[in-house]
Amino acid sequence: MKYPKGTSGRRCAAAVVAVGVVTMSAACGSPSNAKSADAAAAIDVPLATSVTTSTGSWATLPMGHLDDPANTFWEVFTLPSGGRQWAEHTPPDVADNGGLVIAPTNSGVVIGFRPSDLLSFSPLASTTDGGATYTPGLLSGGLAAVPDALSVASTGGGAALTATGVLTSASTLSGWQPIATLSAIKATPAGQSCGVKQLSAVMTTGTQLYLGLACSSPGVVGLLERSGSAFVSAGVSLPAADPKAHVEVLRIVQNGQGIAALLGLHDGSATSYVAAWKAASGSTAWTTSSPLEAAGALTSTAVAAGGFAVLTKDTAGALHAAAIAQEGDGWSQLPTPPAGTATLSISTSRTDALVVDSATFTDYLLSNAQWVKAQTVQVAIPYGSSG
């Protein structure tokens, strides 16, 4: 059947209009498109991490049913200095579905519970005996979702990041006081230069406080230090880096008398990583590594005194790992980590790939450029206990 002339034209016009509407809605509703259009989007720094100190290595990893937040539990594994076996020592009596943050201390760690479900503040747990026992503490706010949201100085004082600002404490486990809000930091000259998107890391040495930022201004490194009651730039620059890249401070650790920072550079299509060191806290001289070009999304970071490891996952699901040991070194590519690796652990004596699969933890040790299975731990995941 042939329709009268003229009808077809109107129908085509209607179709074109409708297609236009769909086009606009698709463009507006496509999250990945929106993400790629925003080159300034912050790098997601996963909470899965490990930290190695003089007392040993500590790792926090998500286990259980990772597609179900109420049945994802973050476990703490420890490896004593000089030890050979990892053991699960998750602090008890608080649901940790929201993730854990580990801050090393002189003699152990303080672990912070991130808010989850109906809990909006962060209980703390401190240990000095390798996780055998914990002492409870309290942060009056909720810890931010970055691995360096909590820091403890050798003198016992602490610093913490929340979604709204920075808190400090003289005694670590209680008495936290806000010292700066996010909006106040944005308003500082250093904050304005950076174009602060979010607070990304904090570190205190007791005498000095460092604050990491994710910046929206290209080429600006948002690593600030506290001067009096103000925050000023710590003076890191990246001469060899892409000036169009947006920089985010991913990690800050104490390195002897100085500090070390891991920076992420994102130019909209690729991400690279740079390590930066300052020899002493009073010094203004920084040295930086060459950039590490890494494919895919950041899956985990690991820190040791002055060194970092980075684990990424490409779109095909393949893992890639690299590490840098100390100031003056370059990045070294590690063999492809075993499938399911949640984080790496680096120390002067060994490098581990920590693999999780539901309730099973497996440690692979790097030996002769190969990952060798060293240990398996079954964890009694308390499924169904949260909610």
Next chain:
Amino acid sequence: MQGMGGTLSGSNPLILAAFESALRHQALIVLVLLLIAATAWVWPYTAPRPKPDAGPMDATAATAATAAVPAMPATEAASEPRPATTLGEHPARRFLRISFGLLWIFDGLLQLQQAMPVGLPTQVVQPAAATSPSWVQQLVNNGALIWLRHPISAAASAVWIQIGIGVLLLVAKYGRLAQLAGLVSVAWGLVVWVFGEAFGGIFGSGLSWLFGAPGAVLLYAVAGVLIALPERVWVGQRVGRVLLGALGTFFIGMALLQAWPGRGFWQGQSNSHATAGSLTSMVQTMSQTPQPHALSSAVSSFASFDAQHGWSVNLFIVLALAGIGIALLSDREQVTFVALVCSSVLCISVWVFVQDLGFLGGVGTDPNSMIPTMLLIGAGYLALTRRPAEVARATERVRPTGLRAALSSPTGLGITAVVASLGIVLVGAVPMAFASVNTRTDTIVTEAINGQPEPTDTPAAPFQLTDQHGASVSLATLKGRTVALTFLDPVCTSDCPLIAQDFRQVDEALGPAAAQNTAFVAVVANPTYLGVQFVQAFDSQENMNMPNWYFLTGSLAELTTVWNAYGIAVQTVGSGGMAAHSDTTYVIDGAGHLRTILGADPGDTTTDSASFAALLNKEMRAVAAT
């Protein structure tokens, strides 16, 4: 036990029994309605025929008597002159009316599934809005809240509303009655589309024709609009052209959306560790729905195929949608017929292999969008190619006089059927309307989770602990007050904050005048986080600033004594789990006697919690009154 996940399943015996009871009662009302309708139908045929030797009748009586004769409609009584012909119901409209009527009835029967009272809002409605903007989630959650406050009456009501609409569409064939049926279908369809399907996900991410966009029930509403059109509009091909044009445009739009890069439809899953594409991921999820093994295998096989050939599958779908869309816009009958056949094949394939029939799994509410899409295309084709049949029409309409005569006329029979159908709709709609304005939550939810309150009359164990302000509080200091006593973990992430809010709700419901005579007391139930600072942090988080609120703590030894005295088991779970403890609330009278023991597990939702608050309110009032 707190920390051990008290949940309410659809097969809970109390919920199930109440649902069945409500359905039985409403079925009885429906049966009465049908009996009345049947009586109305039969009544005219039971009238005594006029005897041959009867005396002369007046004209009115004669007409009424004639009208009362079965099988002879009143209009036929005036048989002169010979009736002209008129156009009957258009085949396309009849097709829409009957097919969507049957669909509504099928959907109504699906609402009989036992999981509906608690499963529909939590497993279907709220997840449907998960990717939508916050205002859509808010709207949908409000609807879900109404349902969850009165799960039994809401679930039973939905059964009868949908069956009633289905029957109404089947029996209302002509004129304004058919239009009314169409409009009722539109109205309920839009309610379900907004509150049940979150606008079919059109405001959310991941919108795709394959997954049901723009919402199956919106297509029911479109069919309702078409049925509600005046009969004169159906004469000619205009309805068919407009409908096929709109569907063609829709298909092209959906093809474009399907082809849009960055939405995950062009990728399958290169290996088991790679992120699955949108279609692969959805089909994998669907294949895990409880269903017959053969269907699960078929869907799972397609998921594997799409994982390996995601790009090619999406290309085929994009081309098929675009081709069908262009064909529907083509203005040519033969091409339109080809589009009808192709779209039917595509729709059935998607219905089986992607949408997994839509209604399985225990909380399926309809067969999803593919069947209504096919029906609309079919109706468009019929509207374009068929004409209504000619039927005889009386040249002079003789109005029947008297109720009996009126009921026996075709119009009267139709009206009776429509009224009965509307009655079925009202059997559901009236309780649904009451439920939507009644803010008092049904206590059946908490009773289903925790059991009935347990009456008792024994002296309550004494305690002396420290409150959130550092002051000493004992049971003796609360003498003369009705006390609600429970055990809460101040760093708990789930139940305890809800229970605290329940206490708050009850305090507000009892009113300020009762504050002097009541006390809401919680004792810390965590063996590690038991300092006053944790209690204070909890109170600050929950805004527990009522003057009659006491959150008590002490040393572990002091707390353990109280836990043991009240039979509260507190244990460390470990490996990231919160401290587990019994969820129990005691109501203690002014003389210090335990009067009621209530399970206080608030379940999974805030509405379960509100149900507990309603029950605690009732029990505290009862204890205070004695």
